[in-house]
Amino acid sequence: xxxxxxxxxxxxxxxxxxxxxxxxxxxxxxxxxxxxxxxxxxxxxxxxxxxxxxxxxxxxxxxxxxxxxxxxxxxxxxxxxxxxxxxxxxxxxxxxxxxxxxxxxxxxxxxxxxxxxxxxxxxxxxxxxxxxxxxxxxxxxxxxxxxxxxxxxxxxxxxxxxxxxxxxxxxxxxxxxxxxxxxxxxxxxxxxxxxxxxxxxxxxxxxxxxxxxxxxxxxxxxxxxxxxxxxxxxxxxxxxxxxxxxxxxxxxxxxxxxxxxxxxxxxxxxxxxxxxxxxxxxxxxxxxxxxxxxxxxxxxxxxxxxxxxxxxxxxxxxxxxxx
Amino acid sequence: xxxxxxxxxxxxxxxxxxxxxxxxxxxxxxxxxxxxxxxxxxxxxxxxxxxxxxxxxxxxxxxxxxxxxxxxxxxxxxxxxxxxxxxxxxxxxxxxxxxxxxxxxxxxxxxxxxxxxxxxxxxxxxxxxxxxxxxxxxxxxxxxxxxxxxxxxxxxxxxxxxxxxxxxxxxxxxxxxxxxxxxxxxxxxxxxxxxxxxxxxxxxxxxxxxxxxxxxxxxxxxxxxxxxxxxxxxxxxxxxxxxxxxxxxxxxxxxxxxxxxxxxxxxxxxxxxxxxxxxxxxxxxxxxxxxxxxxxxxxxxxxxxxxxxxxx
Numbered sequence: 001x002x003x004x005x006x007x008x009x010x011x012x013x014x015x016x017x018x019x020x021x022x023x024x025x026x027x028x029x030x031x032x033x034x035x036x037x038x039x040x041x042x043x044x045x046x047x048x049x050x051x052x053x054x055x056x057x058x059x060x061x062x063x064x065x066x067x068x069x070x071x072x073x074x075x076x077x078x079x080x081x082x083x084x085x086x087x088x089x090x091x092x093x094x095x096x097x098x099x100x101x102x103x104x105x106x107x108x109x110x111x112x113x114x115x116x117x118x119x120x121x122x123x124x125x126x127x128x129x130x131x132x133x134x135x136x137x138x139x140x141x142x143x144x145x146x147x148x149x150x151x152x153x154x155x156x157x158x159x160x161x162x163x164x165x166x167x168x169x170x171x172x173x174x175x176x177x178x179x180x181x182x183x184x185x186x187x188x189x190x191x192x193x194x195x196x197x198x199x200x201x202x203x204x205x206x207x208x209x210x211x212x213x214x215x216x217x218x219x220x221x222x223x224x225x226x227x228x229x230x231x232x233x234x235x236x237x238x239x240x241x242x243x244x245x246x247x248x249x250x251x252x253x254x255x256x257x258x259x260x261x262x263x264x265x266x267x268x269x270x271x272x273x274x275x276x277x278x279x280x281x282x283x284x285x286x287x288x289x290x291x292x293x294x295x296x297x298x299x300x301x302x303x304x305x306x307x308x309x310x311x312x313x314x315x316x317x318x319x320x321x322x323x
Numbered sequence: 324x325x326x327x328x329x330x331x332x333x334x335x336x337x338x339x340x341x342x343x344x345x346x347x348x349x350x351x352x353x354x355x356x357x358x359x360x361x362x363x364x365x366x367x368x369x370x371x372x373x374x375x376x377x378x379x380x381x382x383x384x385x386x387x388x389x390x391x392x393x394x395x396x397x398x399x400x401x402x403x404x405x406x407x408x409x410x411x412x413x414x415x416x417x418x419x420x421x422x423x424x425x426x427x428x429x430x431x432x433x434x435x436x437x438x439x440x441x442x443x444x445x446x447x448x449x450x451x452x453x454x455x456x457x458x459x460x461x462x463x464x465x466x467x468x469x470x471x472x473x474x475x476x477x478x479x480x481x482x483x484x485x486x487x488x489x490x491x492x493x494x495x496x497x498x499x500x501x502x503x504x505x506x507x508x509x510x511x512x513x514x515x516x517x518x519x520x521x522x523x524x525x526x527x528x529x530x531x532x533x534x535x536x537x538x539x540x541x542x543x544x545x546x547x548x549x550x551x552x553x554x555x556x557x558x559x560x561x562x563x564x565x566x567x568x569x570x571x572x573x574x575x576x577x578x579x580x581x582x583x584x585x586x587x588x589x590x591x592x593x594x595x596x597x598x599x600x601x602x603x604x605x606x607x608x609x610x611x612x613x614x615x616x617x618x619x620x621x622x623x624x625x626x627x628x629x630x631x632x633x634x635x
Contacts, residue, residue, distance in 0.1 A: 033443060035528050040439025042432050043503065044451050050496045051458050054469035057477045075476050126364040129357040139625050144365050146632045150602040151372055152557040154578040155595040159375035161582060162592070165387040169374065202368070207632060252460070260464030263559060266583055278464050285471060285564070297468045304462065312456040315504075 055301075062086050062294035073291040086291040090299070093292075101280065101296070108276040111190065112258045115197035116251055119205050122198070123250070127209035128239075132218070145210060148203040156200060157267045164192065164268075188271025196264040201254040208253055212246020213239075245314065252311045256304060376599070379592035386587055396593040405593050410569050410577060415597055418573035421487070421562065422555040425494040430548045432495070433502030434540070438532065440503075441510045452507075459500040466497065467564040474565065485567040493561045498554050501633065502547035509543040510536075542616040546630045549609030553602050574598045606631060 060075040063082035076082055093101040130141040148156065163170050164185035175181025185192050216239065224234040262278035277300060284293030379397070383390030393399065398406045405411045436455070440448045458466070473480050474489040483489060517539065521531040559575040566572045572580070575598070578591050609631040610624075617627065 032528055036439045036443035038439070039435045040443060040448060040451070043436025043439070043455070043499065044447075046432055046496065046499065047451060047454050047458065050470075050473075050492055051454065051466075053477075054466070054473045057472045058469040061472050061476055073476070075472075122364060125357055126361045129354065129361045133354050133357060139623075139628070141361065141365075142625050142628055144369065146628055148368050148372075149632050150553060150599075150606045152575060152595065152598050152602065153559060154575045155375065155599055156372065158578060158582065158587075158591060158595050159371035161587065162375055162378055162386045163371055167385075168387040199368070199371075207629075211629060256460055256462050260462030260560070262464065263563075263579055267579065270583070281464060281468060282564075285468065290472070290476075293468065294472065297465045300462070301465050308457060308460045311460050312453055315456055316452075 058294045058297060061291055062298055064291060066291060073294075086295045090292050090295045104275055104280055105277055107274070108259065108278075111194055111197065111274075111276060112255055115194045115201075115258060116255050118194070119198050119202045119254055120247065120251065123202050123206040123209055124243075124247070127206050127213055131210050131213035131216075132221075142210070145203075145206055149207060153200055153263075157196060157264060160196060160199065161186065161267060186268060186270075188269045188274055190274055192268045193265050193274050193276075196268040197258050197261065200261075200264055201258055204257075205250040205254045208250035209243070209246050212250070213243055216242045245318070249311060249314055252307055256308070259300065259304065372599075375592055376596050378589055379596040381589045381592075384588055386589060386592065396589040397597075400590075403588070403590050405590060405597065408590065411590060411594055413570060414572060414574045414577040414594065417571065418556055418575075418598070418601070421490055421494060421573055422552045424491045425498055425555045426548055426552045428491065429495045429499045429551050430502050430544065433499045433547065434506050434544055436499070436503045437506035437510065438536070441507055455500050455503050458496065459504065463497065463560040467493065467560045470496075470561065471564045485565050486571045489565040489567075490562050490571065493565050494555050494558060497558070497561055498551045501550045501554065502544065505543050505547045505550075505633070506540055509540055513539060542613055542630070545612055545616060546609065546633075549605055549612075549631050550633050553605045553609075556598060556602050556605070 056077075057075060060077045061073050063079075063084070063086070064076040065074045065083050065085070090101065094105065095102060126145070130138060130145060134141045162168060165171075166182060166184055166186075168185075170185065171181045171183060174183070220242065221234060221238055224238040225231075229237060260278050260281075261276065262282045265274055265276055265279055277296070281293050281296050281300070284290065284296065377389065378386055380392050380394070381390055382393040382395060396404055398404050401407055405415070440452050440455075470489070470493040471485075474483060474485050475481060513536075517535050518531050521535045526534065557575065558573075559579065562573050563576050563579065566576055569577075574594055578595055578598075581587060581591055610627055613627045613631055614622075614624070622630075
């Protein structure tokens with residue numbers, strides 16, 4: 001680059017107004033950059049056509065019309081001719097007089113809140129033990145913690161369906177200890193669904209928590225103890241603040257999929273009374289109501305955009321901190 | 324020995340206040356409560372799976388009462404076993420096919436993307452890096468619904484319709500972020516000094532990548548390929564929304580729809596156990612391969628384990 005001839009100073013007449021004193025330097029040709037662009041291009045094109053365009057298509061269908069004759073939604077790709085029929089329908093279902101979506105949304109929030117907090121309460125002590133106290137058996141414990149990650153979600157739900165049958169092992173154990181034993185667990189109860197959600201998503205949380213807790217420098221905790229803090233106060237004032245980031249990202253990585261879950265609910269309950277927002281969206285994909293399904297998906301996406309962007313920024317920050 | 328120490332601890336709790344104080348003062352005592360809790364968690368998390376695997380070998384038709392060991396639901400039954408039921412057998416091969424195609428497409432695209440984005444500075448690459456991580460956290464149902472609309476409504480792609488192509492395209496988008504994120508993280512830790520050294524020694528851009536960067540990235544690429552493969556084996560939402568009929572439904576969808584339709588039985592447990600075996604073989608190969616590729620580096624078994632589980 002140093003061998004290149006200095007660029008000609010631009011003629012006074014062509015200098016851009018408002019930028020006094022700054023010469024416009026033509027960029028030197030960079031073969032490297034073209035090379036990197038070419039490498040990134042397939043991925044970028046893939047993301048444009050199969051990630052961004054699909055969401056635009058969803059928007060176009062949500063804001064589109066309904067073909068009365070074929071009873072099928074018609075996508076409108078021009079934003080200036082968008083109709084708000086679906087949006088007002090969904091709005092009415094959410095907050096209007098006969099609002100049934102509002103109940104489902106509220107129920108979803110409750111279920112996910114209980115399930116994710118329960119997951120945290122279970123996952124944190126286990127992850128904390130393996131990261132800090134497992135000693136030479138760490139590899140063994142880690143293997144057992146990671147194992148559910150490789151067991152498919154459907155397999156894990158199927159396992160609980162087997163156990164929770166009316167004549168299944170849970171009821172057998174319950175009757176053996178004298179606590180009833182003919183309970184219909186799969187008959188549409190909120191606690192079965194919440195248990196399913198906790199069981200289904202806890203492996204992801206525990207892995208994130210373990211990775212975060214394992215990175216905490218033990219000397220910081222020892223310093224807390226040396227300076228006279230007790231066990232509990234060391235935990236509250238040293239360990240907990242240091243594990244804030246893994247807790248937040250771990251909760252996000254469990255809450256986001258829980259909010260789009262319809263299969264856990266269908267398999268373990270199947271009742272209307274426990275339906276979540278995911279069930280509603282999935283149920284509306286059939287032809288006439290697809291437009292409302294699209295709008296509902298977009299509303300969920302909009303609500304989740306803030307936590308999602310937080311997650312992306314947190315991931316970026318931690319990867320920059322590693323460099 | 325463990326139980327003896329445990330009972331001693333209990334005794335000292337019940338003992339004098341002095342003993343109790345000493346116990347709580349000792350920062351190096353074993354955390355019995357935490358250890359017990361962890362064991363309870365592990366039993367709760369793994370015992371149901373063991374029971375489900377056991378029922379796949381059940382001699383009876385029940386998913387709840389165990390009636391002795393048999394291979395009936397895998398092979399022996401001439402009609403309902405996984406091998407003889409065309410839907411169940413087809414699902415096994417469908418899963419393998421989708422996993423292989425998705426891995427073959429997603430990994431090269433993701434690795435190239437990571438290399439390009441990491442070195443090409445500016446607004447455009449950082450925007451698309453953002454979109455890439457966004458695709459990692461968007462709820463699968465929302466993305467699946469968007470893809471469903473693409474293949475049922477969007478002019479051009481509508482003619483493709485739902486089915487194998489739609490499934491692979493959806494799965495690639497959903498999984499391409501694994502290699503992209505993992506390889507980028509590895510590039511960041513590697514730094515630029517190797518490339519600069521290669522350039523100083525006269526290597527061209529292409530040679531630097533082929534002979535210096537790629538060999539150092541092989542473990543990360545391999546780990547991401549394992550993650551993509553087993554991710555597709557386990558995937559449910561995208562394949563459920565984008566499959567057209569039973570012939571394009573992989574194992575997870577067949578298990579879901581059959582069980583939900585009220586036709587569950589030990590054959591489903593057998594199918595799920597096969598799925599488990601495929602995942603575990605992939606994980607085992609991943610672990611061994613990762614250890615082999617990183618030998619000579621200071622990488623322990625635990626780190627290899629978290630690497631192939633995507634938690635590194």
